[in-house]
Amino acid sequence: MAERSWSLAGALRGMFVKPTIDEQTWDDLETALITADFGPAVTEAIVEELRAKVDKYRTTDPADLQRMLRETIEERLARFDPTLHLSERPAVVLVVGVNGVGKTTTIGKFARFLRGYDRSVVVGAADTFRAAAVEQLATWAQRAGAEIVRPQQERQDPASVAFQTVEYAKNTGTEIVIIDTAGRLHTKGGLMDELSKIKRVVEKQAPIAEVLLVLDATTGQNGLAQAQAFIEHAGVTGLVLTKLDGSAKGGFVLSVQERTGLPIKLVGQGEGVGDLTGFTPHVFAQQLVG
Numbered sequence: 001m002a003e004r005s006w007s008l009a010g011a012l013r014g015m016f017v018k019p020t021i022d023e024q025t026w027d028d029l030e031t032a033l034i035t036a037d038f039g040p041a042v043t044e045a046i047v048e049e050l051r052a053k054v055d056k057y058r059t060t061d062p063a064d065l066q067r068m069l070r071e072t073i074e075e076r077l078a079r080f081d082p083t084l085h086l087s088e089r090p091a092v093v094l095v096v097g098v099n100g101v102g103k104t105t106t107i108g109k110f111a112r113f114l115r116g117y118d119r120s121v122v123v124g125a126a127d128t129f130r131a132a133a134v135e136q137l138a139t140w141a142q143r144a145g146a147e148i149v150r151p152q153q154e155r156q157d158p159a160s161v162a163f164q165t166v167e168y169a170k171n172t173g174t175e176i177v178i179i180d181t182a183g184r185l186h187t188k189g190g191l192m193d194e195l196s197k198i199k200r201v202v203e204k205q206a207p208i209a210e211v212l213l214v215l216d217a218t219t220g221q222n223g224l225a226q227a228q229a230f231i232e233h234a235g236v237t238g239l240v241l242t243k244l245d246g247s248a249k250g251g252f253v254l255s256v257q258e259r260t261g262l263p264i265k266l267v268g269q270g271e272g273v274g275d276l277t278g279f280t281p282h283v284f285a286q287q288l289v290g
């Protein structure tokens, strides 16, 4: 089977068991980072930083290089704050992103994650564009132990579903509201207008705590280009990376933060309801480098 692990560790293994650091080591490191989707700019910066460190500490031991690589990646990942800000009551979270990236699945997993901390959760089915999307969200809500507010008529205005969801939370004392939004409309402009309307209408009742943009890690830099309109217009406060399991593109985690300037707040690593975690730079760097 093709490279399955998203970890860089496999690609690096040969490099770190060699007796000494040589020119080949640097070539191999560069190739491994590019292959893992760190992107050319971040790859170059990391290699330069490590060359300087290796010179400074006058080491020729590949084990030192491995440790330095782990530290460099961790330090770069940690420049962004992964904290979710959910202290408002209700805390309203808008989930945005292009179709098929794993938005609905993420909302289900996120609701379950919050239920695990004993928070009460309601999800709002504001993707009224596709009837099947509402049913899919309802299935996930049930799995997660969350309530759902559905559109009352076909093609109901998404902003009104969002409004009713927040209203439900306020009336029932539900702590967290997660709103699913459409990923595709006829035009990008239409989609962004719809999102601004949702935000305006929600903010009449409660401030928006987080706008989370979901990105599919397997689509790498290309997926980022598709999501550009959300980054420019939707007031995104954090990223969720899905499908990090079974992808060899773990480096995307670092390049996406540096390219967008936005923190990764959640990571999806599977299709099950439990396969979502917060983002911890230390743990991630360790998984990535070995």
Ligand SMILES: Nc1nc2c(ncn2[C@@H]2O[C@H](COP(=O)(O)OP(=O)(O)OP(=O)(O)O)[C@@H](O)[C@H]2O)c(=O)[nH]1
Binding pocket: 098, 099, 100, 101, 102, 103, 104, 105, 106, 133, 183, 242, 243, 244, 245, 246, 268, 269, 270, 271, 275
């Ligand atoms: N392996 C893996 N698959 C995932 C993950 N997250 C989502 N998926 C899968 O990705 C596919 C799309 O997920 P959805 O949640 O339907 O994506 P969406 O963005 O809501 O798509 P639309 O409803 O069409 O807008 C499904 O088959 C999910 O099971 C993940 O972290 N890992």
